[in-house]
Amino acid sequence: MTERKQRSPRPDKELAKAVEASKAPAISRAAAVLRLLGKSHAPLGLQAIARELGLVPSTCLYVLRALVAEEFVAFDADTKRYSLEAGVLTLARDWLTRNRFNDLAQPMLDRMSRSFEVTMLGVHIVGLDHIVVVASSQSGNNFQLSTQIGSRFPALISATGRCIAAFGGHSDEELESRFRTLRWDEPPSFDEWRAQVEQTRRQGFAIDAGNYIAGVTVLAAPVWKTRARMSHALVAIGIGGALQRNGLPALQKELAGAARGLSEQLGGVA
Amino acid sequence: MTERKQRSPRPDKELAKAVEASKAPAISRAAAVLRLLGKSHAPLGLQAIARELGLVPSTCLYVLRALVAEEFVAFDADTKRYSLEAGVLTLARDWLTRNRFNDLAQPMLDRMSRSFEVTMLGVHIVGLDHIVVVASSQSGNNFQLSTQIGSRFPALISATGRCIAAFGGHSDEELESRFRTLRWDEPPSFDEWRAQVEQTRRQGFAIDAGNYIAGVTVLAAPVWKTRARMSHALVAIGIGGALQRNGLPALQKELAGAARGLSEQLGGVA
DNA sequence: TTCAGGTATTCAATATACAGAATATTATTC
DNA sequence: GAATAATATTCTGTATATTGAATACCTGAA
Known part of the structure; x- marks a missing residue:
């Protein structure tokens, strides 16, 4: 990502x-x-x-x-x-310390990044326009961690985008016009993408298998702060091949479970 | 701290x-x-x-x-x-990625926090009013890392304060009036403090032995972006007793050396 | 329901933040 | 070093951002 x-x-x-x-x-x-x-x-x-x-x-x-x-x-x-x-750092610090999502998500991200050797992100959905990375954890020690936080991405890109399309409650026309502005390494056709969004809705999480960045697989699962609208997502990022070997199904299960647990803690799901 | x-x-x-x-x-x-x-x-x-x-x-x-x-x-x-x-996170991220001090300081902080088992900070001196933590590293795995960044402190407090007093080029009157507003666990008298500032000037780094927070020892060494004015400081924080045992002299030497090296890389010292 | 006591929001008069020209300052060129 | 070409800064009249009052909107109580 x-x-x-x-x-x-x-x-x-x-x-x-x-x-x-x-x-x-x-x-x-x-x-x-x-x-x-x-x-x-x-x-x-x-x-x-x-x-x-x-x-x-x-x-x-x-x-x-x-x-x-x-x-x-x-x-x-x-x-x-x-x-x-x-x-500007002081404001950012205030935001981070006051946000419940971060406290709850961080240990989950740390655990999953370690056990699956992937980069984990917590993202905040600002609207249909874009999302912001608000928490991150990477296997091994790397420095990009703290500077990764704050990065912005178009809302509908990659796996997170499919989640937002599936669960955000936005109109088809708006989705399509936004979709047309995206840039991918391997762009899916709109119909392919719609099918993937539909699949995301059914299975509760999304996969981007090298579309956004060639060779990189991205998983995303929705987190609900209120029952009405998806507010965050948990994201796992790994090299496609390595992920296949290291147990993609297990990661899917754990990611979806963590997202569900977070939603409950935040009060978005009964 | x-x-x-x-x-x-x-x-x-x-x-x-x-x-x-x-x-x-x-x-x-x-x-x-x-x-x-x-x-x-x-x-x-x-x-x-x-x-x-x-x-x-x-x-x-x-x-x-x-x-x-x-x-x-x-x-x-x-x-x-x-x-x-x-x-607000996005601005903070922009600031972090564009600041040379952070890139250079982070590996030093990581190394020293590991080898001496102390908390290491990189701080930015905003003026005589206050300082801001812009980089940090702690021994072991901690989460506070990213939220520690952005914290503000009065400029003249603790070991960093003695550095600023020693090397900041501020007038005695201003220093004293600022000093009077500080709050410490174990406040030094103004004369004691002045003597410590003088010692700081001689030895090139400062020690706060439990003044700011009882039982906690803080070291600070100045970093110069320009030859004219001290712009940053490297800070080491540890439990007083543990530090004595774990080789305070070695830490002092390394801290001062790292600060000098940073100053050279930033162009503040020939 | 009707009424308080509080909230947020609109609206019209006017004090003032802003645009643009004038001036000062710095940098560049010869 | 003088002349030129940029830059930053001050200055002033006027369009307008701000104010304080008027209004609309809630939320709970009787």
Whole structure:
């Protein structure tokens, strides 16, 4: 589940709309600045930021100053360049410590990643638009762990996507239009995909056998915080061949069981 | 280095000042809302948020709507309550992946936490006000790892504080007034502390022997991103008695060496 | 049911955040 | 080092974000 760039819409356009609609446009601008700085590989100057986002330089300056004052943005007085500041970590920490799903899911992820030698993720479903990785565990010791958390993916991609399509309660038209925007290594046809979604609904979990990333098998099972809507998913990721050998059926069973147990603990299932 | 609550100033007052001074007050308000939601143990309603922060409810509503639109805040339409949204994780991830200090420090922290059986932290110095934990490693397998990151501490507390006092280039008056606000388990007198700061300057690293938390010994060594100002520190935390037995001198030497090596790699020392 | 006591939300007047031009500052070129 | 071309920053009038009151919407009590 390596992160991919999906179609990147002109940021100016979207931002302009958000600013127009909002009664607090400064906040939309601030968010856009933060995301731009997050994506940027190097600190940026005022002009570069303003140009990229289609903002008036003076307005952009005020936004930046406010963000610096709030310690979300770092300002290098020598180079006059802006970058993300560590303050954003504090919010993330607050979110992590207050989220019950994480506490409950982490030990499950750790156990399964060890016994099946796969990468395990806990993902949070934000909407039909995308999902966010909120917990992760990998066999062996690797460093990517903490930076994996926070990654975003299109909602309908891979095995998780089939779960969301199966259990999310979204209309067929919406699903299809979203499906058309996805990028896969080995794209399934829409009909194939629909059949797989149907199968997911029947068996209670989803499999992506090398579609999203060639040679990589992904399993996902839904977690329900409320009975109404699937809120999270547990995900297992492994090299296709190795998984076949290491007991795919056992992993399926355990993943589905863990997801069901989590749902119960979160109150989503009686 | 368990987190402590330092004096908590009336949030309304500070926020009011920030709003007054800024040319983008909505951003200060948004930041205050995010921090409040981060601290809150349960989702909050509009009135509760507005009251706590001293905001006009209608204004607060617009702020919240903007934050929801930007996916930093989650809104439960049934209960009309607001909480932090997973979007904040994405910014944190961006920050982590773009920060050279983390990549370089993490393996060092891992190695030292293993060989000395201590908790190791990498901290980022925001200013004279506070520091933020940006990397951590503990002996054995622990879950707190990812949630430890993002914790904030007063700048002058414990061993790190003595480093900042010794190498930060701050005036004596400022140091003293800041020092007076700190809370310790076993507070040193200002004179004792000054002597320890002086010793820190001579030996290149700092020791807190049970002052901050009784029975816990903390070591810290400065890391320089530029020659001008100390930007980070490496920190080792262990039970006092165990550390004495497990070779405190060796740990001191290794910590100081690692910090020096990091500084060189970051370009802060020739 | 009707009524409080609380919530969230809309709305219209106005204080002010913002756009754009003017100025200062820094970087680059000759 | 002077001239040029960028950049960042200040300044000011006006469109508009913010306010405080008015309204709509809940939730429990009698």
